[in-house]
Amino acid sequence: MSNYHTKSVTELSAMLQTGEVSSVELTRFFLDRIKNCDEKLNSFITVCEGLALAQAKESDERLKAGNAPALTGVPIAHKDIFCTRGVKTSCASKMLDNFISPYDATVVTNMRAAGVVMLGKTNMDEFAMGSSNETSYYGTVKNPWNLKAVPGGSSGGSAAAVSARLAPAATGTDTGGSIRQPAAFCGITGIKPTYGRVSRFGMIAFASSLDQAGPMGQSASDCALLLNAMAGFDEKDSTSIEKEVPDYSADLNKPLDGLRIGLPKEYFAHAEGGMNPEVEAVINAALEQYKAMGAELVEIELPNSGLSVPVYYVVAPAECSANLSRFDGVRYGYRCEDPKDLNDLYTRSRGEGFGAEVKRRIMVGAYALSSGYYDAYYLKAQQLRHLISDDFKKAYEQVDVIMAPATPETAFNIGEKSDDPISMYLSDIFTIAVNLAGIPAMSIPVGFAKGMPVGMQIMGNYFEEARLLNVAHQYQQVTDWHSRLPEEFKS
Amino acid sequence: MSIEIDEVIKIAKLACLKVDTADMQAYATNLSNILGLVEQMNAVDTTGVTPMSHPFDAVQRLREDVVTEQNRRDEFMAIAPETENGLYLVPKVIE
Numbered sequence: 001m002s003n004y005h006t007k008s009v010t011e012l013s014a015m016l017q018t019g020e021v022s023s024v025e026l027t028r029f030f031l032d033r034i035k036n037c038d039e040k041l042n043s044f045i046t047v048c049e050g051l052a053l054a055q056a057k058e059s060d061e062r063l064k065a066g067n068a069p070a071l072t073g074v075p076i077a078h079k080d081i082f083c084t085r086g087v088k089t090s091c092a093s094k095m096l097d098n099f100i101s102p103y104d105a106t107v108v109t110n111m112r113a114a115g116v117v118m119l120g121k122t123n124m125d126e127f128a129m130g131s132s133n134e135t136s137y138y139g140t141v142k143n144p145w146n147l148k149a150v151p152g153g154s155s156g157g158s159a160a161a162v163s164a165r166l167a168p169a170a171t172g173t174d175t176g177g178s179i180r181q182p183a184a185f186c187g188i189t190g191i192k193p194t195y196g197r198v199s200r201f202g203m204i205a206f207a208s209s210l211d212q213a214g215p216m217g218q219s220a221s222d223c224a225l226l227l228n229a230m231a232g233f234d235e236k237d238s239t240s241i242e243k244e245v246p247d248y249s250a251d252l253n254k255p256l257d258g259l260r261i262g263l264p265k266e267y268f269a270h271a272e273g274g275m276n277p278e279v280e281a282v283i284n285a286a287l288e289q290y291k292a293m294g295a296e297l298v299e300i301e302l303p304n305s306g307l308s309v310p311v312y313y314v315v316a317p318a319e320c321s322a323n324l325s326r327f328d329g330v331r332y333g334y335r336c337e338d339p340k341d342l343n344d345l346y347t348r349s350r351g352e353g354f355g356a357e358v359k360r361r362i363m364v365g366a367y368a369l370s371s372g373y374y375d376a377y378y379l380k381a382q383q384l385r386h387l388i389s390d391d392f393k394k395a396y397e398q399v400d401v402i403m404a405p406a407t408p409e410t411a412f413n414i415g416e417k418s419d420d421p422i423s424m425y426l427s428d429i430f431t432i433a434v435n436l437a438g439i440p441a442m443s444i445p446v447g448f449a450k451g452m453p454v455g456m457q458i459m460g461n462y463f464e465e466a467r468l469l470n471v472a473h474q475y476q477q478v479t480d481w482h483s484r485l486p487e488e489f490k491s
Numbered sequence: 492m493s494i495e496i497d498e499v500i501k502i503a504k505l506a507c508l509k510v511d512t513a514d515m516q517a518y519a520t521n522l523s524n525i526l527g528l529v530e531q532m533n534a535v536d537t538t539g540v541t542p543m544s545h546p547f548d549a550v551q552r553l554r555e556d557v558v559t560e561q562n563r564r565d566e567f568m569a570i571a572p573e574t575e576n577g578l579y580l581v582p583k584v585i586e
Binding site (some may be wrong): 099100102194195196209235238239241304307309310311313314321325328329330331332333335339340341342344345346347348350351352354356359360362363364365366367368370377379380381382383384385386387389421422425437438439462 | 494499502503505506507508509510511514518521522524525526528529530531532533534535537540541542543544545546547549551552554563566567569570571572573579581582583584
């Protein structure tokens with residue numbers, strides 16, 4: 001029996017380059033694994049068997065011809081928020097259940113150019129709005145570490161698929177924590193890059209000033225390889241940054257001597273809704289490990305971070321209500337049966353096509369942007385966003401990176417928070433400030449609390465992705481949390 | 492902050508969403524709770540603070556006024572619910 005699922009992208013890439021395994025063989029192995037295991041997890045919405053094998057064959061030819069890029073032939077999964085030409089792109093919504101995208105997202109184009117093979121499209125919260133994957137039109141994804149628990153969200157399908165090694169790596173997107181929180185809940189490594197670093201073209205928009213795509217994988221070194229392929233300026237995205245992309249793998253081995261790690265006292269305060277004691281013990285042990293590696297821990301303040309959740313629930317719904325106005329039942333997507341007039345067509349197609357959480361957010365946004373309320377809500381939120389972002393700027397004058405838990409608790413149970421939007425929103429309390437400021441951040445597995453993975457968040461200054469990956473990689477050189485597999489998916 | 496059912500009706504109309512009468516009360520409660528959470532923003536005085544619209548204060552890029560897109564009308568129309576002679580069909584608007 002082959003054990004390709006225990007190999008990292010870095011290892012698989014080396015095996016492909018030397019011809020030890022072919023891309024077709026590897027792709028078939030993961031397609032079979034999905035077929036055999038995904039019934040338990042529901043992590044995929046679409047599996048692209050034919051396309052994946054065709055891309056794998058092409059990759060094998062490229063490998064044979066020589067000079068193939070590092071990721072050539074490596075099969076991965078894309079979150080179903082990325083448009084993929086000729087393949088269903090649903091964003092986990094009934095609204096797009098019948099949508100076959102006529103074009104590729106830039107992330108998909110870039111990764112294909114880098115040689116990656118697409119296994120399929122992963123499940124997620126509807127339009128990326130959710131923290132547990134329970135808002136998907138295609139049903140909840142299960143956490144591979146405990147099938148009764150949520151995988152987190154919104155990139156929960158990607159996180160579960162990588163955690164159970166149904167795919168060696170996957171793409172995700174992060175608007176308020178949607179890469180880092182599921183990565184933490186499923187015990188994998190994920191990075192949300194600086195706003196504007198990865199193109200948003202063809203990535204179905206939720207909150208345009210916050211959305212950012214990034215890789216989700218088994219380790220920091222894998223994420224570095226994947227980010228090399230994903231990142232870069234794109235003319236088709238008006239907020240894309242014209243800045244050269246460094247080689248994210250180049251600095252991985254830099255020693256951490258003298259690294260100054262900031263610990264925001266607000267994140268470590270014993271407040272209601274804050275970090276639970278078991279998570280705290282695991283985080284503290286990880287920080288001790290960093291100290292042993294030569295880093296210095298410095299207490300810092302992010303005084304306005306407590307307002308992140310309220311600010312986010314103005315900015316994100318406001319932008320979502322504008323973005324989702326494009327779904328009108330006329331040009332593509334769901335249309336209601338027998339509309340009696342044009343207004344009925346619009347309102348019923350949208351009312352029937354969107355799920356409850358999406359409708360809630362559209363309505364909050366429509367209210368916040370409505371005549372007479374703009375100053376009190378959207379303007380106020382954008383002002384506070386400036387203060388939150390200034391807090392980080394001040395902090396980075398004192399420290400190199402900031403560390404904190406990714407989530408206050410480990411993965412909660414399916415159904416536990418689904419009837420209470422507010423308690424669901426508060427589960428992202430530690431991740432949201434990063435999106436409001438636009439800085440990069442990642443989550444790495446640092447241990448277990450009651451058998452469930454704990455993720456630690458590492459936040460960096462603008463464009464310091466290479467530094468974050470280096471800091472994470474050094475920890476992963478001396479610990480093995482990142483290579484642990486859930487019992488049920490070991491073989 | 493409390494949102495009543497008549498306001499939910501107004502907001503749903505603004506958002507072009509049909510909401511079932513049976514769900515109105517649940518939406519009113521949820522929206523009230525969310526706006527209650529949002530009201531925590533008022534704890535901080537933001538007089539004189541510049542609103543942030545982009546992390547790098549970037550402005551829209553301009554490009555040459557030349558055609559860059561190919562005409563893919565047929566492909567784009569093929570995914571529409573209803574079309575005829577290159578037009579999108581909707582229920583009759585003018586009697």
